[in-house]
Amino acid sequence: MMRARKFAVWTMTALAITALPARAQELNLRGAIDFHVHQGPDSVKRAIDADDLARLSKSMGMRGMVMKNHWQPTALLAYLMRKQVPDFEIFGGITQNIALGGINLEAVKRMVATHGGYGRVIWLPTFDNDTPAKRAKNQPSVPISKDGKLLPGVLELIAWIGTQPGLVLETGHATPQEGLMIIREAKARGVKHIVVTHAPDLGWTVEQMREAGAEGAYLEFVYHSTLGSGQADKLKRYADMIRAVGPGHCIMATDLGDVPPGTNYPLEPHGFLQFMQAMHKEGIPAADINRMSKINPALALGLDPLP
Numbered sequence: 169m170m171r172a173r174k175f176a177v178w179t180m181t182a183l184a185i186t187a188l189p190a191r192a193q194e195l196n197l198r199g200a201i202d203f204h205v206h207q208g209p210d211s212v213k214r215a216i217d218a219d220d221l222a223r224l225s226k227s228m229g230m231r232g233m234v235m236k237n238h239w240q241p242t243a244l245l246a247y248l249m250r251k252q253v254p255d256f257e258i259f260g261g262i263t264q265n266i267a268l269g270g271i272n273l274e275a276v277k278r279m280v281a282t283h284g285g286y287g288r289v290i291w292l293p294t295f296d297n298d299t300p301a302k303r304a305k306n307q308p309s310v311p312i313s314k315d316g317k318l319l320p321g322v323l324e325l326i327a328w329i330g331t332q333p334g335l336v337l338e339t340g341h342a343t344p345q346e347g348l349m350i351i352r353e354a355k356a357r358g359v360k361h362i363v364v365t366h367a368p369d370l371g372w373t374v375e376q377m378r379e380a381g382a383e384g385a386y387l388e389f390v391y392h393s394t395l396g397s398g399q400a401d402k403l404k405r406y407a408d409m410i411r412a413v414g415p416g417h418c419i420m421a422t423d424l425g426d427v428p429p430g431t432n433y434p435l436e437p438h439g440f441l442q443f444m445q446a447m448h449k450e451g452i453p454a455a456d457i458n459r460m461s462k463i464n465p466a467l468a469l470g471l472d473p474l475p
Contacts, residue, residue, distance in 0.1 A: 194454045195444045195445060195458075196441075199230075199231045199473075200229070201233060201257070201469070202421050203421040203465050204236060205233050205235055205422060205425055205436045206236055207235055210237060211239055212426075214427065215433065218245055219253065221233075223252075224435065224437055225256070225436065232258055232259065234261065237263070238267075238294055238295050239263070239267040241287065242261055246259050247284040259286050260287050261279070262290055264291065264293050265294060265310060266296045266309075270296070270310040276290055277328070288335055289338060290335060290337055290338065292312055292338065292350065294365070296310045297341035298310060326354050329354070330354065330358035330359045334470050335359075336361040336362070337350070338363045339364050343371070347370075351385045352383065360470070361469070362384065364387045365388055366393060366423060368387075369390070374412045374413060377412075377417070378412075381417030387417055387419065388418075389406050389419070390422060391440065391443035394446075403450055407450035410460070411452070415457075415460050416459065416464070418460045419464050420444070420457070420460040
């Protein structure tokens with residue numbers, strides 16, 4: 169009963185959000201794919217469990233999502249959630265963090281082999297990325313390069329991904345310099361689908377984003393990073409970058425699902441719609457917003473965009 173009441177509240181909230189001003193009536197979530205969500209159960213607190221998130225998102229017209237976890241593979245979760253919420257396209261993946269063995273090709277192969285074939289995304293290290301600060305404090309991390317070259321294990325992983333045409337390689341929290349090396353190597357090794365994980369929040373310049381886009385990579389912009397103080401300035405910066413790089417090379421996603429103390433962050437589909445409205449307010453045309461939230465995510469996953 170409690171879950172039913174919660175879902176009813178979320179659905180009513182969704183209906184209220186869709187009552188938009190005339191300016192943004194053309195924006196909606198029909199066919200949208202959120203490429204970056206965090207869901208329960210997890211080893212840290214999350215705002216909503218995977219099944220409730222899938223039901224809510226489907227009720228708001230979304231096509232699907234990529235479920236991410238920094239410490240566990242999510243291909244099995246995607247398989248089970250598709251049984252719970254039919255006709256909703258859920259995908260999973262694996263991060264190359266310490267909990268999963270760092271750069272671990274065998275773990276990636278097992279994730280990809282999970283029944284259903286919904287394990288599509290491989291993120292290079294995120295929370296456990298190698299940084300000068302971590303090295304100075306002797307904190308464990310997962311390096312991916314040394315002396316300006318990608319490490320052998322990373323090259324082996326990229327080469328294997330290149331033999332699997334349906335997989336997506338994400339740069340994780342790599343530096344822009346490492347990210348460009350990853351993209352070039354991935355293209356040379358036959359990787360078809362590449363996404364730069366929340367690019368503007370990891371120091372990528374417009375010039376670097378343009379270079380990545382020219383190599384066929386998508387640049388991910390996430391709503392989560394705009395929340396909090398200075399949101400208006402962050403959203404304007406996003407819009408300026410999107411215009412400079414070109415919406416054909418960009419993906420909009422949320423990266424929502426965490427529960428920071430003292431905040432009231434929206435659930436993922438609510439946040440996605442807010443993000444779309446905010447970009448429209450910043451002057452991004454609805455057609456470009458739809459491309460970045462519906463068409464480009466589908467193409468990055470090897471799917472046909474909806475008509």
